[in-house]
Amino acid sequence: MKIIVCIKQVPDTTEVRIDPVKGTLIRDGVPSILNPDDKSALEEALKIKETLGQDTTVTVITMGPPQAEEILREAMAMGADSAYLLSDRAFAGSDTWATSNAIAAAIKSIDNFDIVFCGRQAIDGDTAQVGPQIAQRLGMAQVTYVQSLKVEGRSIIVDRALEDGYETIEVNTPVLLTAIKELNTPRYMSMNGIFTAFKEKEIKVLGIKDIGLDPALTGLTGSPTQVRKSFTPEPKGKGEMLTGSVKEMSDQLVIKLKQKHLI
Ligand SMILES: Cc1cc2nc3c(=O)[nH]c(=O)nc-3n(C[C@H](O)[C@H](O)[C@H](O)COP(=O)(O)OP(=O)(O)OC[C@H]3O[C@@H](n4cnc5c(N)ncnc54)[C@H](O)[C@@H]3O)c2cc1C
Incomplete structure (x- = not known):
């Protein structure tokens, strides 16, 4: 079985701060990590490889600047075969x-994969798209939202998380x-894995020509959405707690909503 895992390098924070003047993400002083959901995707791919044996390969891919190589080496130190x-x-x-146009074209240009794994969402972009x-x-x-899985031949039995069950x-x-x-709980990199991933293993770099994608379908020109403004919302005012019986609290709530002309 051939598995490819899409991994993204993200800032190590869930509190993304925005430069109020430029409207861009403040990345200075924020270390980068392998996106947490992608680590779970990689761990599951490695577990499938352990179950099915050496005929199974795990490849990782990321789209990003040259420094995104760090997470590819981390993934290989965890056990991925190629990057x-x-x-x-x-x-x-x-x-x-x-x-997604670029990543899909790249995947197509590399091989026919049985499983393409992604994380549900990246903690910086957060779109899950x-x-x-x-x-x-x-x-x-x-x-989407895979919380457990079992491979049975060509079939995969998946439990998919819902808000109130699966x-x-x-x-x-x-x-x-x-x-x-x-x-799952992702494994740590092994000592031997770190040595081979950082000293011996090669990372293949693909550009637009290598994946045969029309430049009009990617980058700024291929992006139908444009960010007009990014901002940090004003902190909300202090909340007010209502007290009393359920009837007293609902009466107070109705009065307050009427005062604000909301009902
Ligand atoms: C309207 C808009 C405009 C944007 N403009 C810009 C811009 O001008 N410049 C800029 O740098 N960024 C821009 N971005 C951010 C960029 O599009 C996103 O970082 C990227 O598309 C991934 O989206 P996401 O973080 O929401 O990932 P999600 O959809 O939340 O990620 C889901 C999964 O997809 C996979 N994945 C996502 N991104 C990658 C990746 N790069 N490599 C490998 N796997 C990946 C991972 O498995 C991840 O867990 C913009 C985003 C939006 C929504």
């Missing part, structure tokens, strides 16, 4: 549409799955 860095000026300024968009571009079935879905490969952190 691709999708990096070219032509990809700069991509929104999720343009990002890229995984489903890649599936669409590759014409693959997709199951649903079990059986799907055939090829399929794209998006992982949530409940799926």
